[in-house]
Amino acid sequence: MLSSFASSRDATPTAYLDEGTFIGVTDGRTDSFLGVPYAKPPVGALRFAVPQAHDQYSGSYEATAFGFSCPGSGTGAPNITDEFQALLDSVLMEQTAIDEDCLTLNVIVPAGTQSGANLPVAVVRGFYYGGSSQFNGSTIVERSIELGEPIVFVSINYRLSAYGFLASQEIKDAGVTNLGLRDQREALKWVQNYVHAFGGDPAKVIIWGESSGALSVCFQMITNGGNPEGLFHGAFIESGAPLPLGNYTQGQASYDALVNSANCTAASSTLECLRDLSFEALTQAISITSLQGLTPLVDFDFLAGSPANLTAQGIIANIPFVNGNCDDEGTEFSLNTGIANESDVVLALQEGYLPGAPTSALDQVLSLYPDDPAAGSPFGTGDENEITPEFKRISAILGDLDFQGPRRSMMQRLAGRQPVWSFLSKRFKYLPTIGSGHETDIAIVYGPGDLTDYVINFVNHLNPNNKTGIYWPQYTVDEPQLLTLWDGSEPRNITNDTYRAEGMSLLIQLGGEFPVASI
Numbered sequence: 001m002l003s004s005f006a007s008s009r010d011a012t013p014t015a016y017l018d019e020g021t022f023i024g025v026t027d028g029r030t031d032s033f034l035g036v037p038y039a040k041p042p043v044g045a046l047r048f049a050v051p052q053a054h055d056q057y058s059g060s061y062e063a064t065a066f067g068f069s070c071p072g073s074g075t076g077a078p079n080i081t082d083e084f085q086a087l088l089d090s091v092l093m094e095q096t097a098i099d100e101d102c103l104t105l106n107v108i109v110p111a112g113t114q115s116g117a118n119l120p121v122a123v124v125r126g127f128y129y130g131g132s133s134q135f136n137g138s139t140i141v142e143r144s145i146e147l148g149e150p151i152v153f154v155s156i157n158y159r160l161s162a163y164g165f166l167a168s169q170e171i172k173d174a175g176v177t178n179l180g181l182r183d184q185r186e187a188l189k190w191v192q193n194y195v196h197a198f199g200g201d202p203a204k205v206i207i208w209g210e211s212s213g214a215l216s217v218c219f220q221m222i223t224n225g226g227n228p229e230g231l232f233h234g235a236f237i238e239s240g241a242p243l244p245l246g247n248y249t250q251g252q253a254s255y256d257a258l259v260n261s262a263n264c265t266a267a268s269s270t271l272e273c274l275r276d277l278s279f280e281a282l283t284q285a286i287s288i289t290s291l292q293g294l295t296p297l298v299d300f301d302f303l304a305g306s307p308a309n310l311t312a313q314g315i316i317a318n319i320p321f322v323n324g325n326c327d328d329e330g331t332e333f334s335l336n337t338g339i340a341n342e343s344d345v346v347l348a349l350q351e352g353y354l355p356g357a358p359t360s361a362l363d364q365v366l367s368l369y370p371d372d373p374a375a376g377s378p379f380g381t382g383d384e385n386e387i388t389p390e391f392k393r394i395s396a397i398l399g400d401l402d403f404q405g406p407r408r409s410m411m412q413r414l415a416g417r418q419p420v421w422s423f424l425s426k427r428f429k430y431l432p433t434i435g436s437g438h439e440t441d442i443a444i445v446y447g448p449g450d451l452t453d454y455v456i457n458f459v460n461h462l463n464p465n466n467k468t469g470i471y472w473p474q475y476t477v478d479e480p481q482l483l484t485l486w487d488g489s490e491p492r493n494i495t496n497d498t499y500r501a502e503g504m505s506l507l508i509q510l511g512g513e514f515p516v517a518s519i
């Protein structure tokens with residue numbers, strides 16, 4: 001299947017896949033092969049269909065520019081401050097244009113790497129509002145060269161929003177649920193078949209993701225009864241954990257609304273009608289019905305059950321992993337909520353985050369997350385950043401409900417079974433309103449920054465410890481230790497994962513009893 005890869009620091013990078021020749025681009029330090037198709041374009045009859053493996057490659061391919069971003073991507077994170085956007089802009093690259101023909105990936109290697117180099121591989125997933133083009137893998141690869149621990153960086157695009165995560169009885173009957181997750185699996189199979197041609201070792205692959213990419217990593221660990229099928233051997237997870245999810249029936253109303261908006265109600269097959277629409281017409285229908293944020297649901301196929309429950313049962317890949325959080329995960333999601341008083345907090349939780357939870361249970365939550373700005377998030381900022389009444393309170397609750405609590409639960413469940421490490425970033429507390437908010441850890445990886453070396457070492461050795469950072473102990477049930485990253489003169493130390501224990505325990509329980517229909 002594979003031939004060879006030949007490159008020198010002065011030559012145009014060239015890779016040979018099947019009968020195809022891929023022409024890449026070099027900056028003298030790294031060689032990049034961009035916009036490589038890993039599956040057939042999901043257009044026409046393949047819209048809303050399980051991804052199909054790409055035909056054998058033949059001919060010549062220009063792999064010098066990133067491919068299209070998948071529909072459902074946006075141009076930036078929602079509801080964030082100018083200062084936070086500036087931080088993201090400092091480390092993320094510009095997003096490419098959007099089109100359905102988006103199932104591509106990017107391979108970045110040290111300049112001159114040849115087939116047979118057998119370098120370890122990091123396969124990276126991004127967040128929902130961006131594409132793989134935004135992640136500058138060159139900074140990671142360059143740092144890996146400096147450390148003498150070179151790696152191959154692979155970033156992938158996958159279908160998002162309604163294109164990747166429609167859910168209904170019709171979708172279930174057609175066997176086309178959770179298509180975005182199936183795209184990711186197809187990309188991992190591509191890596192097994194072809195990464196050797198770029199100098200990677202298919203036996204040394206880890207999966208790595210941030211935000212929704214982190215959730216994707218967890219879902220890949222859970223599917224197939226927790227059997228990774230040799231597709232990956234470790235995981236690096238930033239701001240995501242196996243969550244309690246509802247099932248595909250909870251997506252029926254959204255599907256029906258889309259069918260109605262697209263004027264497909266009278267069609268003998270509403271799914272075929274949606275496939276037959278022009279890209280522009282479907283995009284407009286999705287926009288009208290506000291379905292840009294659809295996410296995975298339990299389909300009893302790719303996701304056999306609620307990810308949180310499956311993890312509790314041990315139905316998850318038994319591989320080394322790292323999972324960490326930012327201290328103020330909830331702030332980004334609490335802006336512009338219109339919450340002005342305690343009754344609004346209860347209503348927001350009942351309608352969106354813990355649907356159907358009784359008021360009595362939420363009263364317990366409020367007692368553990370009091371109406372005291374000094375106790376809220378951004379944590380450790382006193383009375384500052386209380387931009388509206390209850391902002392810091394709801395920020396604390398949402399951060400623990402959706403991020404910190406599920407991470408802690410995952411660590412506690414699996415620490416006795418496999419090697420695991422955890423971190424907490426308290427960096428960027430100076431950012432107004434956001435503090436150490438969701439996604440701020442991107443800057444300490446892609447900067448590059450303090451986490452970069454740990455990531456590179458994990459890719460190489462399935463252990464994050466390295467020559468350049470303080471020792472990071474494994475997380476255990478008896479000693480739940482965190483690598484903690486701070487602003488100031490002492491940037492890293494080890495702390496205990498025991499804060500807000502009672503509140504997180506209650507939120508984990510309620511999250512399981514009242515799962516959300518989207519994440």
